[in-house]
Amino acid sequence: MKIYKNSLFLFILLNITLAGCGKKPGGGSNPTPTPSPAPGSGSGSAYTDPSQYGTPFSSVPATKDIVMYEVNIRTFTPANFQGVQARLDSIKALGVNVIWLMPTYPVGTVKSVNSPYCVKDYTGVNADFGTLDDLRSLVTQAHNKGMAVILDWVANHTAWDNAWTSNKAWYLQDASGNIISPPNTTFSDVAALNFNNADMRTAMIRAMKYWVFNANIDGYRCDFADNVPADFWKQALDTLSNIKTHKLIYLAEGTTAAEINSGFQLSYSFSYYNSLKGVFGGTAAPSALVTTNTSEVNSIPATGTKLRYSINHDLASSDGSTISLYNGKQGALAAFALTTYMNGVPLIYSSQEVGYPNKINFFANVAVDYTANPDMVAAYKQIIAFRKVHEAIKTGTLTVYNNADVIAFERTAGTDDVLVLVNARNTAVNYPVPAQLQGGNWANGYTNATVTLPAQLSLPAYGYAVFKKL
Template identity: 45%
Template sequence: MLRILFLLITISCFPACKDDGLDKPPTTNPEDTVELSDTLIIPPLQEMVVYEVNMRAFSDAGTFSGIQSRLDNIQDMGANVIWLMPIYPIGEVKTVNSPYCIRDYRAVNAEYGSLNTLKALVSAAHDRGMAVIIDWVANHTAWDHPWISAHKDWYSQDGNGNIIEPPGTGWTDVAELNYESGSMRQEMIESMLFWIDEAGIDGFRCDAIDFVPDSFWNEALASLKAHTDKDLILLGEGGVLANFEVGFEMNYAWDFKTAIARVFSEGMSAETIISTHKSEYTKVLAGGEKLRYITNHDLYAWETTPIEDFGLKGSVSAFVITSYLGGIPLIYDGQEIGHPTNISFFDKNPINWSLNPDVYDAYKDIMTARAELSAVHYGEMKSYTSKDVVAFKRFTAKQEVLVIVNVRNSLKVFDVPDELANTQWKDVLADTDKTISSSVSLEGLQYLILVRDL
């Protein structure tokens, strides 16, 4: 949601257009006859890896077909859940061309393709064992959404009866919805069900969920779950315990991202990463998970890149910690090749996928190894972390995985605790046997991923 902080700067660059007279969602095009694949078994929550796609950056075409043509690359990252940023027509009144400014909840933005090409993408992903979720924006709509004229009471209004933007946000391109309206709530839920039925999507990443009443999410998520036999994937952009109480199974690890960036860029003790990890999970219900990341679309667009936070080599080391310590890993398109500059989603901004092939290969190796390590998915965690080295063990009764990461760009020596001294392991990335003695010397930003079966 940080994207809209830039509206006041950019709004003058995008002149408003006339309302196009829409008064109902467009009907499905007769060509939309792709048969949806029913081969997908949605992965267990603990085994999920989410890959976020910015359509305007992911391919030169900027379309659903452009994503479909690169599904191999998404699988290289170990992903089994694809998150598509908003796919809907974008408002043209007060616009900054943000995909989070939605003009029609039941239509596909022609910039990206058609319902037909979306269904083809979903089916192709399902055939590969990957689920597809779509972004859902429930707090607000575009100013030229048909509801504006047809259902003014569905929107928040000031004392003079004027529809308002979300208060205190500066999000001038959108109008805030009124959740005291029962009819609006029902239409919102019906629109969410539309995409499950018509496009075969497997769940939602719901935007700014803490801006919308918990009572709506409780009603909406219960309705979605009752509507389908699918074990829907429900990710909320929120950070509080109540997100889980209303039915979301994942929310954001905001504090973790801040902590790990400060450890690498400011020299904060590496122990902060572990304490933040533990603190975040005190606000998660049993069975829920945190979405863990070093970047996402908001951060890469408007704040720092992973290269600025961690350095190129450090960004890989930080990702190892993020993807192995606990939670559900998120990869945002571009981070796996160390894209050096901001990646906009307000306009077309194709990624140069030929950059830094060594970084891509490192991500691929890290996530290929992770997929085979059951202790990372289901094990408990024990930390041995020091000021400069993150070290932790993920373990079950049958397997132990030991991860050691130097968070500094200089040689560090890790003093091995007695319980691990003189033990035998396999280095899963080098595919060699390794003995851990009383200490381990680590080059700057070096990481080790070790495993032993019990």
Template identity: 45%
Template sequence: YCIKDYKKLNTRYGTKKDLKELVDAAHAKGMKVILDWVANHTSWDNAWVTEHPDWYTQDANGNVVQPQEQPWADVADLNFDNETMQQAMIDAMKYWVTEIGIDGYRCDYAEGVPDTFWKKAIAELRTLDNNLLMLAEGGKTSLMNNGFNLLYGWNFHSRLKDYYAGKCSLADLYAMNISESEGMPEGTLRLRYSTNHDQASEASPIECYGGERGAMSAFVLATMLEGIPLIYSSQEAAYPRSLNFFNYGVIDLKSNEAFAQEMAEIIRAYKATSSVRGGELEVYTTGDVASFYRAAGSHGMLVMVNTANESVQVKVPMEHAGKTMTDVIAGVDVKLPTVMTMEPYQYFIYQQ
């Protein structure tokens, strides 16, 4: 997050040729590649600091300063009142689209940068590619008025952690789901996740949710309830400890292939139920079992997640008991009982 040069690559990652080959290979698989863009501040050894000190926030003595509302002494705060700096920033953002063919940006600390800049920058970027994917790392719904497509679900994630820690109720979690969805412009969505870069630097999902099975149940709940699922690297390997994103660490992504495969199956279920994703949501609270139903015409999806580390007997929601639905994970049709036993952290995803 300390940018020395907005138009160069850290050689530890490789060359521009390497990046172009990576992007082209991803595109061949139908994937998009976005870069992390840190607009609010630069490193102290960025050439701008000496060449254009007026592009930075300064104190009364004319000294460039760090961001005033953050404890980030390792970076210099940019001055967005300076139009020349803004245009240089936009020019650098355009560079990677035109030179490498990237598909958009994840904009770091988006709330620290003025809305006026994002509106101008995104509008200019879309003249190059109207399909660019713009992700705001922030939680304020108002960010979406600047042209972003996606927004982080910070509050839902915090409430999810609190729920698994016994600090709030399932009803509180459902209420936060609704709250985060309110006011979102049409066609925009929030990321939903059980961990992210900041959370993983404090504790892994394994530590937060009661082990591997708890982490998987939290992932199912976050993925299937609302929004666009996010997977943070290391999560699919069930990495058991925190990760400092300022240091280099080695993770064997094949160390827990069964866990990774199960996550892949959940994503497959997410895609398979896309036809009902925008449908009407009905939630149920039955002890420690989170259940919710999505309806779209004659189609529907019922998800049931045991969030406790113990077996429970739970009533299937009355209006769905006796229905024949497809167990999406198992790939078989089942007639739903009136009451079922769910093992610790077990989950079911049904659709009709």
């Protein structure tokens, strides 16, 4: 969503730097007594979990095996669940095994800018996209094709016309007792939630459970996770993980070790993206990407994995398309190869695989031609297919061969040994192959043709090559 930053509560101070979805919240407190639960919150003593709809998906991939596809429904034609469902085979063919649906909830209308991250009803379905049955059908068909489905969860704030606002103690307030937007921002379309309030927490967790049971989803991407207290995530994810019939995926749009310790398997790579953009924009040396990679990986516990992307919905809206960011189709593919092979798990944002050339305002429908640039689609498939069959890419030890123009690294896991070369320059480069890599014991990773690596290898502008040791 938009970006917030600051502290939300008296008992927690969050000092963070975030360059992704969400807004930058500030501080606030609410000493007023906790009222009875808001209508429809389900936080009363008579609460019971909904009945399970459908059969829980048994093929949720291990974290290391995830290839994720972010669905902006508003780029599909028609721009609804049925439009997405019609393209499931094409999404699957890329090598995708997890689909992330951007928010599918009704959007608020009070003070609204039509942001999908302005949630009017946590247990409702946006009528523009279809019905609950349409969402269920999409999830079921994705499961039938071997893909898990996660929803986008917005914990930090709600729409002003969300029914929860009748419980003022569930929200941050000013000195006069008025509900406020996330402090220290210019954004006024949402109201900031108060995580000091136990009833609000309970209602939110039950709403998260609702979709696991009622639509048979497989987890959540959690918006602006850095600004929500880690102890709430611990409470929520522990509760969700007690649903033993489901294996759930948890992705934090955040950066902290505390989130991984709270139960998230995946977190964002803000710094990696910035370095990637800098390398291709000529403002950073190729070595900066390697340094950033190491820093990000070391910043979280070993149980966590970074989600790597060359674009996502925020960036496509603010920074432009991969075509503009990485200087054309070939640059876009080279950037994606780096996000797929260096560390972490890769993300494709709907539209990038067909080389959509313009910014996408995700507050509005933007029809993308998903039949465009079949050569790029084929290249995305090829890049992903190589990753899927090599454990070295997923978990292997990384050895970097520094070069002023080419990002070169080897990854090894047991007997699996791969070499990745990416020309980060918009001009042809002759790469001096390290002596220990030269020789004829390699195969081209895309064609399987036996290769003798010479002393010097020519790479075209933004060219990339992968090899596997025989």
